[in-house]
Amino acid sequence: MASKKQKKNEDKYSLSDLKTLGHQLLSSRAHINNLPLLLSFITPSTRPKYALESLLSLQSFFLPLLPQLPSSTHSVSQNDPEFIYRTWVRSKFDDFVQYLLDIAICSESNEALREVVLDTLMEFVKVGNGGKFHSAIYHRLLDRVVHSSLDVHDVLLDLLSSKYFKYIDIRYFTYISFKKLSQRIGAKDISDDRREGLDTSGVNQPESSLDLSVLKLYHLLSHIPPLEGSDVKSNYDMWNAAGIFTGKENEKGHTGKQCKDEATNIKVLSPANIAKKMKLRFSKAWISFLGLPLPVDLYKEVLVNLHQVVIPYLSNPLMLCDFLTRSYDIGGVVSVMALSSLFVLMTQHGLDYPNFYEKLYALLESSVFMAKHRARFFQLLDSCLKSPLLPAYLAASFCKKLSWLSLAVPPSGALVIVALIHNLLRRHPSINCLVHQEGGNETTTDIKSAESGADDSTNVSSPSRVKSSMKTGIDPFDDKQTDPLKTNAMRSSLWEVDTLRHHYCPPVSRFVLSLENDLTVRAKTTEVAVNDFSSGSYATIFGDEIRRRVKQVPLAFYTATPTLLFPESDFLGWTFKLKDKDSTAVLDNTSKENGHFSAKRSRGESS
Structure with a gap:
């Protein structure tokens, strides 16, 4: 009508x-x-x-x-x-x-x-x-935009952020509105009983209109430029000069820490006071937003950028400790992304996080070497293990776990592992025994008695019993153990690194050989920059190889035309029998030459 x-x-x-x-x-x-x-x-x-x-x-x-x-x-x-x-x-x-x-x-x-x-x-x-600034109309505008069916990248959102977020008072009232909008969205989410769609992290799984509202809220919030500074020389553009940052005269007619705008003859708060107010509103807006059930992709994006775009501008960064510790306890990729911000809080703001290294040790899995943000994780891992005050068992557990993972990771991951192990051995001389520790030095009886702490005469075994119970060639390291104290890493050795000397990828074998130095003398070695290898992949390795200038080209020269793809010496101790209709080809290992098995080929007619 x-x-x-x-x-x-x-x-x-x-x-x-x-x-x-x-x-x-x-x-x-x-x-x-x-x-x-x-x-x-x-x-x-x-x-x-x-x-x-x-x-x-x-x-x-x-x-x-x-x-x-x-x-x-x-x-x-x-x-x-x-x-x-x-x-x-x-x-x-x-x-x-x-x-x-x-x-x-x-x-x-x-x-x-x-x-x-x-x-x-x-x-x-x-x-x-x-x-003066009409905050009610502005809040209605933001509320309609956030709860509408507009796309996240709609032209209206881009216009709002590009044309008006440069004004300090608009940013201030935007933070106030965002806190109200976050509380309203959170209340609506609870009233709709949508908590069934959340996992233990509080990450929302299904897509809905509320998810779209949260995405638009984050899009606008992340496009607000940070505060430039709080010094006296800072000048802030204001949409309304007679707004929230206008100073009030006291009884004597003075404005104290307020400065005067000569063009409009309006007394404005000093940049330091403006920065203080902005930080407070910025903090409340972000804390309210992080309390919402975020979609999975958005949750990861927030964690990646949190240490750069949020923590430096909070009035008290420790307010994020609950959010970050919950994220860090989830495990997997989410924990890797939360590590950056958690590390900043621990090193710069005095956060005491119990069992940090146990959780960090649990993150060492083969999947992390293929994660999208693995580069930042390896750099932080190297930084977290840099302290010389780490216990020997802890450094040994990390070193051995990395060595164990080198057998199952891509070549780029093996390069990072070798760099990390090299740095650990250089920083912690007490674990240099892992470089070459002879197997069989400890027996199962010794291990059990050491673990039980018993020293009575009943645990003393005869030499013949000790000799029979020795586990030669068995690695005592428990790779399934999540507690670094119980991994038995100090009883093991880094035999996996020795296998990398014969790795099928030439850069890996070359890198291992280049680091074969006397690590017991720390003055002879320097730490390896992990960031040079942390973002490697098959593509980067291939690109480096084709750009290398090869001085010597390997050639295969045969005095006679070869008849076999692989030489017989590659299969010592093996017997192959190939039967067909006319003949039977037999490879056996019955003869020995110079103490080694040699396979000979014989032909026999079919019976």
């Missing part, structure tokens, strides 16, 4: 008629009835030219009157005709704002018209509250 009426109005009035109606409205109160008529053209379904013409006329009409209009909540209890008139105009202004919001959040509206609508709304925000 409304669309038919709208079409009828568009057929009845031309653009020139609308322009005339606007001029009449601006010229005299006698044409105040033109106001509802012009308002009827401010709809998403109106043709853009008609809506734009009406919008410009109404904007010119309302802007000068806004400081004089009563509040929307003011009740009409006076018989003053002037007051009744202004109250009625105020109600029409509220309708106008509502119509503008409808156009702004409609993705089917003309983009140029939506940009004009946004600018009009922000002009009302600027002077709508008696000449």
Whole structure:
């Protein structure tokens, strides 16, 4: 019904008629009835030219009157005709704002018209509250945008962040609104009983309209530029100079730590006080946002950027300890991403996190060497193990676990492992015994007695019993153990690193050979930069190899044409029998030459 009426109005009035109606409205109160008529053209379904013409006329009409209009909540209890008139105009202004919001959040509206609508709304925000910042209109705008069906990368969100987030007062009220929006979204989520879709991390799994709202909330929040500084020389642009950062004179007429804006003769708070207020609002906005059930992808993105875009600007970074410890306890990739921020809190803000190294040890799995953010993890792992105060058993457990993983990781991971092990051996001379520890030095009886702590005579075994119980060639290291204290790493050796000397990938074998130095003398060696290998992959290894200048090319020279793909000496001790219809080919290992088995080929006719 409304669309038919709208079409009828568009057929009845031309653009020139609308322009005339606007001029009449601006010229005299006698044409105040033109106001509802012009308002009827401010709809998403109106043709853009008609809506734009009406919008410009109404904007010119309302802007000068806004400081004089009563509040929307003011009740009409006076018989003053002037007051009744202004109250009625105020109600029409509220309708106008509502119509503008409808156009702004409609993705089917003309983009140029939506940009004009946004600018009009922000002009009302600027002077709508008696000449001061109208935070209510601004909050309504953000609320409609966040809870609309607009895409995260809609042009309206980009315009809002690019054109207006440079103003310090708009950022301030944005943080205030974001805290309210986060609380509202969290309350709605609880009321809808959507907690069943959450895992133990609080990460929301299914996609929904609330997930879209959270994504848009993060998109806007992450596009607010950080505070430039808090020194006296800092100058902040303000959307409304008479806003929240205006100083108040004391009884003696002085403003204390406030500075004076010469252009507008307005006393403004000092940059230090502004920075203090901004940090407080920034912290509350982010803490409220992190309390929401975040979608999985967004949860990971927040963890990756938290130590760079959030922690440096918080009033008290330790407020994030609960969020980060919950994330770190999840395990897997999420724990790897939470490690960066947790490390910053521990090293720079004095966070005491119990069982940190036990959790870090549990993250050492083969999957982490193929994770997207593995480079940052390896750099932090190297930094966390740099302290010379680490116990020997802890350093040995990390060293042995990395050595164990080198057998199952890609070549790029093996390069990182060798670099990490080299640094650990150099920093902790007490574990250099792992480099070459003969097997069989300890018996099962010794191990059991050491673990039980018993030293009575019943545990003493005879030499023949000790000799029979020796486990030659068995690694005592327990790779399934999650407690570094119980891995038996100090009884093991780094035999896995020795196998890397014969790795199929030449860069790995070359790197291992290049690090075969006397690690017991620390002055002879230097630490390896882990970041040079942390982001490696098959592609980087291949690229480095094809760029290498090869001085000697390996050639295969045969005096006679080979008849076998592999030489017989490669299969010492094996016997192969190949039977077909006509003959039987036999490879045996019955003869010995120089103490070694040699396989000979014999042919026999079929029986």
